Amino acid sequence: EAQVTQNPRYLITVTGKKLTVTCSQNMNHEYMSWYRQDPGLGLRQIYYSMNVEVTDKGDVPEGYKVSRKEKRNFPLILESPSPNQTSLYFCASSLTAVFRGGLGEQYFGPGTRLTVT
Amino acid sequence: GIQVEQSPPDLILQEGANSTLRCNFSDSVNNLQWFHQNPWGQLINLFYIPSGTKQNGRLSATTVATERYSLLYISSSQTTDSGVYFCAVSFNTGGFKTIFGAGTRLFVKA
Numbered sequence: 076e077a078q079v080t081q082n083p084r085y086l087i088t089v090t091g092k093k094l095t096v097t098c099s100q101n102m103n104h105e106y107m108s109w110y111r112q113d114p115g116l117g118l119r120q121i122y123y124s125m126n127v128e129v130t131d132k133g134d135v136p137e138g139y140k141v142s143r144k145e146k147r148n149f150p151l152i153l154e155s156p157s158p159n160q161t162s163l164y165f166c167a168s169s170l171t172a173v174f175r176g177g178l179g180e181q182y183f184g185p186g187t188r189l190t191v192t
Numbered sequence: 193g194i195q196v197e198q199s200p201p202d203l204i205l206q207e208g209a210n211s212t213l214r215c216n217f218s219d220s221v222n223n224l225q226w227f228h229q230n231p232w233g234q235l236i237n238l239f240y241i242p243s244g245t246k247q248n249g250r251l252s253a254t255t256v257a258t259e260r261y262s263l264l265y266i267s268s269s270q271t272t273d274s275g276v277y278f279c280a281v282s283f284n285t286g287g288f289k290t291i292f293g294a295g296t297r298l299f300v301k302a
Contacts, residue, residue, distance in 0.1 A: 096293040108290065117292050118278065118280070118292040123287060129287075133289060133290075134209070175213065177223045177282065178223050178282040178290075179223075179240070180237065180240035181237075181257070183234075183235040183236065184236060186234070187236075188233075
């Protein structure tokens, strides 16, 4: 089954304790992205990756790191989490339809609910 | 940067009614998607529609890229249609950034 998976689905942690949220897709998509969703602020893009070893900042990259060493995986790293990073996080992937000049349809993972105390 | 506005912000319908949700965007975009977020938080793909019209059952969507808007039509609404509907646009900045609208919260009464 074609899908985007995220782990863990739920996480409660303490301020300053490094954590990684994994994201994996099995559709051979070039493009992957992370979003966070907060009440009143909606969904905002954190980082995206056009392909292996190519990453770029979205609108809210502060406090996050990413890496893209393999095409299928795009982990989100919080090196020193703070309470303001409590949020619902989504990973997504897509084909890059460069020949049409646009991004393909994005498919989203189930979300990771993170609480930082 | 590009602004994405959705209207109405909230909508209450009686089961069986029809509705139209709107998404306006402030500049040229490469693509547009509509999503439904169910009460469990899952984002469900509805339409990938950079331009033109598509239909899927009781739902249809139209994007007029030259006029910078998209419409999502829901006909014969059902209680399971309740949730939040988002549009999202992607645009080329050297890479592809994505901006979501604030959403339309729909509640369908039985």
